[in-house]
Amino acid sequence: MSELxxxxxxxxxxxxxxxxxARRAHIVxxxxxxxxxxxxxxxxxxxTKFRKMAxxxxxxxxxxxxxFYADVVRLDDPWADERTSRVWIQxxxxxxxxxTYMDGEGTLVxxxxxxxxxxxxxxxxxxxxxxxxxALLGWSKALPDSEIDNLVRIAATGYLDQVREFAVGTGDSTxxxxxxxxxxxxxxxxxxxxxxxxxxxxxxxxxxxxYDRRFRIAPGVRxxxxxxxxxxxxxxxxxxGTIPADKRMRGVAYTIKDVVGRGGFGIGSAGxxxxxxxxxxxxxxxxxxxxxxxxxxxxSAVSRVVSDERVERYFRxxxxxxxxxxxxxxxxxxxxxxxxxxxxxxxxxxxLSPYESDVDWGDINELDELxxxxxxxxxxxxxxxxxxxxxxxxxxxxxQTESAxxxxxxxxxxxxxxxxxxxxxxxxxxxxxxxxxFIEAFRNREIAGLDSTTAxxxxxxxxx
Numbered sequence: 001m002s003e004l005x006x007x008x009x010x011x012x013x014x015x016x017x018x019x020x021x022a023r024r025a026h027i028v029x030x031x032x033x034x035x036x037x038x039x040x041x042x043x044x045x046x047x048t049k050f051r052k053m054a055x056x057x058x059x060x061x062x063x064x065x066x067x068f069y070a071d072v073v074r075l076d077d078p079w080a081d082e083r084t085s086r087v088w089i090q091x092x093x094x095x096x097x098x099x100t101y102m103d104g105e106g107t108l109v110x111x112x113x114x115x116x117x118x119x120x121x122x123x124x125x126x127x128x129x130x131x132x133x134x135a136l137l138g139w140s141k142a143l144p145d146s147e148i149d150n151l152v153r154i155a156a157t158g159y160l161d162q163v164r165e166f167a168v169g170t171g172d173s174t175x176x177x178x179x180x181x182x183x184x185x186x187x188x189x190x191x192x193x194x195x196x197x198x199x200x201x202x203x204x205x206x207x208x209x210x211y212d213r214r215f216r217i218a219p220g221v222r223x224x225x226x227x228x229x230x231x232x233x234x235x236x237x238x239x240x241g242t243i244p245a246d247k248r249m250r251g252v253a254y255t256i257k258d259v260v261g262r263g264g265f266g267i268g269s270a271g272x273x274x275x276x277x278x279x280x281x282x283x284x285x286x287x288x289x290x291x292x293x294x295x296x297x298x299x300s301a302v303s304r305v306v307s308d309e310r311v312e313r314y315f316r317x318x319x320x321x322x323x324x325x326x327x328x329x330x331x332x333x334x335x336x337x338x339x340x341x342x343x344x345x346x347x348x349x350x351x352l353s354p355y356e357s358d359v360d361w362g363d364i365n366e367l368d369e370l371x372x373x374x375x376x377x378x379x380x381x382x383x384x385x386x387x388x389x390x391x392x393x394x395x396x397x398x399x400q401t402e403s404a405x406x407x408x409x410x411x412x413x414x415x416x417x418x419x420x421x422x423x424x425x426x427x428x429x430x431x432x433x434x435x436x437x438f439i440e441a442f443r444n445r446e447i448a449g450l451d452s453t454t455a456x457x458x459x460x461x462x463x464x
Contacts, residue, residue: 058096128424139428163386206278224260296319
């Protein structure tokens with residue numbers, strides 16, 4: 001493999017994007033192959049997903065991880081060796097997948113916060129996807145390439161600095177970004193999350209019925225029939241056995257109060273069946289009730305390009321994969337994180353936390369604000385790559401990720417930073433072109449499976 005950075009202008013040629021007709025067909029084929037099963041089950045959800053993706057290039061990028069991996073797997077990776085090509089990665093690392101949550105130790109932290117696509121792969125796949133998202137974000141703010149380059153370099157340097165601290169043992173394994181060690185935009189996001197409360201979340205999703213809570217019936221909420229509810233309750237019972245023993249609540253906890261079906265999730269979760277489960281918390285006080293999300297696990301975009309039977313055999317289903325991956329990528333994972341199965345399909349279970357708050361990129365436009373945020377984001381990525389939960393399984397990655405990365409980049413840090421920046425600028429241009437091709441394909445009803453008439457060539461409905 002070449003050890004030279006790939007010039008940004010060579011990316012379109014390397015990916016074969018010069019032929020616009022062929023590239024448009026490739027985009028359509030990749031999306032259909034990735035989502036055909038879910039589209040058949042819920043075409044309306046995917047019409048909504050694709051219209052959200054049509055809003056701007058960054059939204060398109062967020063919803064098309066499958067296209068990114070179909071591309072990146074064809075490119076040389078001079079940083080991949082036997083170990084660094086098979087580490088836990090987040091899988092859909094972009095600027096909108098960072099935010100706050102309350103970790104298992106009770107600390108409000110800023111971190112990567114979405115693990116639906118997590119899998120094992122090249123650590124640089126996360127870095128490339130993340131870097132390209134920074135470039136797209138910068139382009140959306142009309143920043144020149146020189147300033148985008150600077151932002152990517154800051155993020156990459158922050159990542160490498162933090163990895164090095166973990167590798168040499170000077171970085172505390174409990175490192176996190178929190179109210180005590182952040183400033184500016186990130187600290188303000190943490191402060192905003194701190195103002196939230198469990199009561200606020202409960203009152204938005206539930207209402208009092210007599211002397212107890214029940215879910216509100218609102219848009220996106222579906223009342224279950226007896227048979228479906230019984231299936232969910234049975235799956236919930238199986239989920240309880242997947243919570244690590246040292247994280248289990250005692251006493252009255254976990255008593256089910258209500259169950260509803262859920263819809264209306266974001267771009268990445270279109271068409272995935274999901275349920276909300278209201279349970280008793282650690283005591284019977286109504287303000288300690290807990291809302292759990294039980295969502296069907298989906299095929300990871302990364303798994304579509306990784307051929308490793310040992311990894312495939314390890315996971316029972318995609319709900320299991322998501323939960324195991326999250327524990328491997330978070331230092332103190334949600335104590336309620338677990339998995340279950342219903343109708344032969346895997347589901348991941350986690351708490352709907354009141355303390356989640358995302359960065360509002362629309363409010364961050366000045367370089368003096370953007371630069372420190374990029375350093376924080378880079379360090380957050382290093383943390384998820386290098387610091388796992390105490391209950392994580394080390395079977396698939398039986399070595400220290402920070403040591404593996406540090407060994408492959410030692411003495412070549414500047415080269416990796418430049419390589420990522422070059423890729424980010426080049427691939428963001430590819431994405432912007434792909435976005436236009438996607439719009440035309442979508443408008444002209446070229447994406448089969450969005451309703452019952454698309455595959456026959458008859459005009460698709462505009463509803464949904």
